[in-house]
Amino acid sequence: MSAFSEQIESQLKSKLHGSEGLVIKSLGGNIVVAFMTGMVDNAQLNLNLLAPLTKNDQCDSLETLSEMIPIGDCKPFDQLSDVIEKLLSGFALVLLKGKDGGLLVNLANIPSRAPSNAETESTIYGPMIAFTESMEKNIALLRSYITSDKLIQEEVQLAAEPHTSASLLYLDEKEKNPFVELIRKRINKQKYKGLIGSPLFLKILTDNKYSLFPEMSLSERPDRTAQAILEGKVVVMVEGNSQVIIGPNTFADFFQSVEDRYSSWGLGMFNRSLRAIALIISIFLTPLYVAALTFHYEMIPMPLLESLIMSRARVPFPPLMEALVMEVSIELLREAGARLPTKVGQTMGIVGGIVIGQAAVQAGFTSNILIMLVALAALGSFTTPNYMMSSSIRFIRFPMLIVAGFLGLLGITFFSAFLFIHLLRMTSYGKPYMYPFYPPNSKGLINTMLITESSPFQYKTDLTRSNTKGGKSRMTKWFKSNDEE
Incomplete structure (x- = not known):
């Protein structure tokens, strides 16, 4: 056996010491095979690797050895560093005594599930299939x-x-x-x-x-x-x-x-407009309630003010504390429902919300009007298709509530201005985050709000277009990549 083959076997035994899954087999002639049990497909191992090598165990070159193995993913190697990693990934190692180098044969049998329906991005129209872990x-x-x-x-x-x-x-x-x-x-x-x-x-x-x-x-x-x-x-x-x-x-x-994309342009525009309205409701509805009752009750029409006074007659907390308690309760219900099994979580979310809300009103901890406003704000955040953005919107509602409770409409105005400035300064790979609103782009605005037959696939957006007919994209004169600065 060559020094290279001995070095490989020695490395395998030293690096994988204590691992009972390592198998090193000598096929009688000048061929040695090594693999990890449980990581390789046994049927392929026996039929497409061991069987042909056993029949032709006398071989004098790696090229001839490769031709004997009826497996597509069969690569030569000459670096010791590649062996351990590939072996633990489901490859089999084939060595030829007296030769430097060997073959790595892909026999991987990594457990994986079959594609199933999308859970976090479920839709009514269009394909339902989702990615897997493979x-x-x-x-x-x-x-x-x-x-x-x-x-x-x-x-x-x-x-x-x-x-x-x-x-x-x-x-x-x-x-x-x-x-x-x-x-x-x-x-x-x-x-x-x-x-x-x-x-x-x-x-x-x-x-x-x-x-x-x-x-x-x-x-x-x-x-x-x-x-x-x-x-x-x-x-x-x-x-x-x-x-x-x-x-x-x-x-x-x-x-x-x-x-x-699978809806008509009118329905698509309506849905996107509805989400924009829901975004405003989710962020500003309960803070405006707190600010109005704490500092600006003179701005509320008298019939509505009378209803608010009657509904809050038995509530012992100030509007800020009342709203924070209800918002935290909604978040607790949402988090608990997400952690429980699907059917149990849905039932618990609906029943728990009704029971807690009714009990809170009867006990005088909150008012009927605030229950309705908090529910509308929660529904508004749930209309956002992206879970990460939805979570960010729900989080922003809490500091907005606090500044509304201490500073009223002035606090809401200043905090909103801070958010807008932050969004306008943000970039995504050097490109403006608020495009096409800033920098303004008419085609981008149309594509954002309207869905036409040509918009989804026939042209790239100006955000991702690196060059245009005039040379550089219009976007490059606004921002440079953070990595280039």
């Missing part, structure tokens, strides 16, 4: 939507312990996609320790790490992911995660549902 299956699902040779899959290695695989997916076009290089730089710049999931990876890729508002979105739907790629965005897939990362995104992107 990156190989996810890429196959995505390619079933984009049957084009322009779809590029680029594997990237995360500097993590344990090792984590990821892939960048984007369109290969004449115009160079500026976001691909930025993502590569940020991936190579970071070092991680521990398991890397898509939500954690998303934090690493963002421009504004301390902002409450998400810049990249997570999706479990292949159709939405394919649509994003066709619009010029970049998708990051992480092995072992059923959600992919899509970016860059604007503020308006988080309020667009996949279902809008």
Whole structure:
């Protein structure tokens, strides 16, 4: 046996000491096979690897050895560092005594579930299938939507312990996609320790790490992911995660549902307008109630003021405390419902809300009007299609309530101005977060509010277009990438 073969076997035994799953078999002649039990497909191992090698156990070159194995993913190797990682990923190692190097044969049998219906992004219209935890299956699902040779899959290695695989997916076009290089730089710049999931990876890729508002979105739907790629965005897939990362995104992107694309333009515009109204209701409704009752009750019409006084006659708390208690109760119900099994959680959320609300009114802890306002604000936040943005909106309501309780309408005005300034300053991979509202763009505004037959797939948005007929994109004169500054 050559020094190389002996070195490989010695390394396997030393690195994997104590592991009963390691199997090293000598096939009588000059061939040695090593694999991890439980990580390889036994049927493929016996039929397509051990059987042909046993029949032809005398071999004098790696090329001949490769031709004997009827498996497509069969690669030569000559680096010792590649062996352990591949062996633990379901590959079998084939060594030829007296030769330097060997073959790595993919026999991986990693447990994975079959594709199922989308849970966090469910729709009434359109496809229902969702990604799984297998990156190989996810890429196959995505390619079933984009049957084009322009779809590029680029594997990237995360500097993590344990090792984590990821892939960048984007369109290969004449115009160079500026976001691909930025993502590569940020991936190579970071070092991680521990398991890397898509939500954690998303934090690493963002421009504004301390902002409450998400810049990249997570999706479990292949159709939405394919649509994003066709619009010029970049998708990051992480092995072992059923959600992919899509970016860059604007503020308006988080309020667009996949279902809008399958609806008529009128219905789609109505739904998006309804979400915009729901956003305003969710953030401002209860703070305005607190500000009006605490500082500005003279602005309330007399009939409505009489109703408010009657409903609050037995309430011992000031409006701020009353509203905070009810908002916290709603969040507790939501969190408890999310952690319980699906059917139990839905029942508990509905019944618990009714029982607690009715009991609170009868006990004099709150008023009927506030119960209605808090419920409307909660419903408004739930209309946001993106869960991360919905969570941010619910969180913002609490500081807005506090400033309304202490400063009234003046506090609401100042806090709203602070939020708007923050949003206008934000970028997503160097591009303005509030596009197409700022910088203003008429075509972008039309595409944001209206859904036409040409808008979803036939052209990229100005946000993701790196070049235009006039040379550089109009967007590049407004902002530069944070990585380039």
